[in-house]
Amino acid sequence: xPMTASRAWQRRTTSTQLAIWFGWLLGVALFVYCWRExxxxxxxxxxxxxxxxxxxxxxxxxxPAWSYVPTLWQPLWDTLNxxxxxxxxxxxxxxxxxxxxxxxxxxxxxxxxxxxxxVIVSSRxxxxxxxALLLVAVMGPGVLAGVFAISLRxxxxxxxxxxxxxxEIDTTQxxxxxxxxxxxxxxxxxxxxxxxxxxxxxxxVFRWDINIRESTVLGLVGAGGIGLQLQxxxxxxxxxxxxxxxLLIIATVLFxxxxxxxxxxxxx
Amino acid sequence: MDGLRPWRGRPIIADPRLRWxxxxxxxxxxxxxxxxxxxxxxxxxxxxxxxWAFIRAFxxxxxxxxxxxxxxxxIESLTMTVVSTVVGIAISVPVAxxxxxxxxxxxxxxxxxxxxTLSRSFQEVIVAILFVAMFGFGPFAGMLTLxxxxxxxxxxxxxxxxxxxxRSQAEAVQATGGSWLQWLNYGIQPQVMPRxxxxxxxxLDINFRESAVVGIVGAGGIGATLNxxxxxxxxxxxxxxxxxxxAIVMLAEYSSGLIRRKVQ
Numbered sequence: 020x021p022m023t024a025s026r027a028w029q030r031r032t033t034s035t036q037l038a039i040w041f042g043w044l045l046g047v048a049l050f051v052y053c054w055r056e057x058x059x060x061x062x063x064x065x066x067x068x069x070x071x072x073x074x075x076x077x078x079x080x081x082x083p084a085w086s087y088v089p090t091l092w093q094p095l096w097d098t099l100n101x102x103x104x105x106x107x108x109x110x111x112x113x114x115x116x117x118x119x120x121x122x123x124x125x126x127x128x129x130x131x132x133x134x135x136x137x138v139i140v141s142s143r144x145x146x147x148x149x150x151a152l153l154l155v156a157v158m159g160p161g162v163l164a165g166v167f168a169i170s171l172r173x174x175x176x177x178x179x180x181x182x183x184x185x186x187e188i189d190t191t192q193x194x195x196x197x198x199x200x201x202x203x204x205x206x207x208x209x210x211x212x213x214x215x216x217x218x219x220x221x222x223x224v225f226r227w228d229i230n231i232r233e234s235t236v237l238g239l240v241g242a243g244g245i246g247l248q249l250q251x252x253x254x255x256x257x258x259x260x261x262x263x264x265x266l267l268i269i270a271t272v273l274f275x276x277x278x279x280x281x282x283x284x285x286x287x
Numbered sequence: 288m289d290g291l292r293p294w295r296g297r298p299i300i301a302d303p304r305l306r307w308x309x310x311x312x313x314x315x316x317x318x319x320x321x322x323x324x325x326x327x328x329x330x331x332x333x334x335x336x337x338x339w340a341f342i343r344a345f346x347x348x349x350x351x352x353x354x355x356x357x358x359x360x361x362i363e364s365l366t367m368t369v370v371s372t373v374v375g376i377a378i379s380v381p382v383a384x385x386x387x388x389x390x391x392x393x394x395x396x397x398x399x400x401x402x403x404t405l406s407r408s409f410q411e412v413i414v415a416i417l418f419v420a421m422f423g424f425g426p427f428a429g430m431l432t433l434x435x436x437x438x439x440x441x442x443x444x445x446x447x448x449x450x451x452x453x454r455s456q457a458e459a460v461q462a463t464g465g466s467w468l469q470w471l472n473y474g475i476q477p478q479v480m481p482r483x484x485x486x487x488x489x490x491l492d493i494n495f496r497e498s499a500v501v502g503i504v505g506a507g508g509i510g511a512t513l514n515x516x517x518x519x520x521x522x523x524x525x526x527x528x529x530x531x532x533x534a535i536v537m538l539a540e541y542s543s544g545l546i547r548r549k550v551q
Binding site: 049050052053054056057058060061062064065066069072073076096097099100103104140141143144145146148149152153156157158159161162163166232233235236239240249253265268269272273 | 316320321323324325326327330331334335337338341362363365366367369370373404407408409410412413416420421422423424425426427430496497499500503504507510513514517520525529532533536537540
């Protein structure tokens with residue numbers, strides 16, 4: 020029997036191997052189709068011309084217009100406020116949603132829980148810029164629309180992570196409190212809240228960090244902050260000013276990342 | 288005064304000075320921040336009607352009258368999502384290998400970490416504005432934007448995962464005399480593959496959501512249609528678009544959950 024000795028080691032059976040290849044084939048076909056669609060919608064002249072344009076914009080962006088910095092403090096303050104107040108507002112709204120969505124604390128599994136989950140999905144699917152677009156149409160341009168846009172967007176994120184934390188709590192502690200004859204609110208306050216507090220604080224800081232990033236662009240649709248300045252500088256093609264704004268945004272984002280890393284480190 | 292007092296929980300911050308300092312500082316900030324917001328209450332009051340009209344539009348969304356615009360925007364968004372995710376992953380994997388401290392030499396590590404930080408610092412829309420200025424309007428700029436944003440997300444998480452691998456498995460492959468590529472392919476790749484698939488699916492989901500906004504600045508996709516709908520106060524069309532976005536995101540989340548459970 021010389022054949023059996025030469026059989027090489029195989030990780031998968033032939034049929035799974037074939038199925039995997041078929042999956043790859045489908046994926047590649049889908050990619051090629053999508054690429055053709057994009058390619059058809061592209062003006063290739065602009066793309067082939069882009070090295071020249073990039074070099075041109077690059078040369079216009081230096082040196083940065085440092086004299087522009089003082090006018091940016093106010094918009095930067097607005098941006099920080101949009102992110103911070105938006106996060107706070109979202110926290111207030113997300114906590115009840117999270118308790119309604121968690122399967123162990125929800126008052127009703129058939130109506131309230133699906134509703135809470137729908138709120139979470141809707142809030143998460145719609146980008147803060149779209150929320151801002153809508154809110155600017157409703158309440159007019161300004162910081163207030165930005166704060167609400169950030170908070171509406173953040174509810175889903177915070178509530179989702181929080182309800183997952185609530186579902187993972189240690190039930191023995193809750194039972195211990197309940198067995199003392201505590202009321203529903205007392206069980207909540209002494210059995211559940213202390214367990215989810217670290218997670219809550221971590222989520223809040225994490226979202227605040229994300230919101231700093233998001234709030235830098237809300238001005239593009241009129242919702243206040245440094246994005247407004249970016250928009251107006253771009254409109255008049257003032258590239259040296261754009262450089263300054265971008266550098267300031269990087270600095271702010273790095274700062275917020277540092278703060279949130281510090282706080283999370285302190286909590287955990 | 289019999290020494291009995293009600294039990295109190297332990298505060299989160301043990302040092303009372305720090306606790307009160309942070310509390311007061313926060314209160315002062317809140318007053319300053321709230322004070323600096325200018326609100327035109329008259330405008331808000333007038334806008335409430337429009338807000339109500341928008342909420343009402345959700346009960347009768349208009350899919351029909353602008354269906355051509357909506358479907359074109361949707362197809363553009365979906366194709367952008369697919370292409371940018373694939374391109375983004377293809378670039379992310381080498382960057383992630385370079386950004387893993389246990390694989391890469393220091394100069395490569397720093398370069399790749401730099402790329403990741405740069406990609407993560409800017410919001411997608413800012414990148415989209417720059418790319419539109421460079422490559423012209425249309426989905427190509429949007430696709431590049433989303434690919435660029437994918438690098439920061441995927442490469443960062445993947446690099447952290449590579450740094451956490453079980454060294455002994457990789458060493459076992461090295462001990463058999465495998466080459467560097469074989470070491471990568473048999474020692475490391477199987478360990479991070481489930482995570483890579485999970486992250487890719489998650490990113491596909493994010494890229495679709497983001498593809499809806501890059502259109503606002505002219506980088507293709509459903510965002511442009513949505514923007515026009517808001518500008519014209521056609522809330523019923525806007526509601527239709529938002530409902531479609533939510534439905535697709537829900538579908539994507541559900542199916543990616545299924546696939547992830549199968550892989551892991």
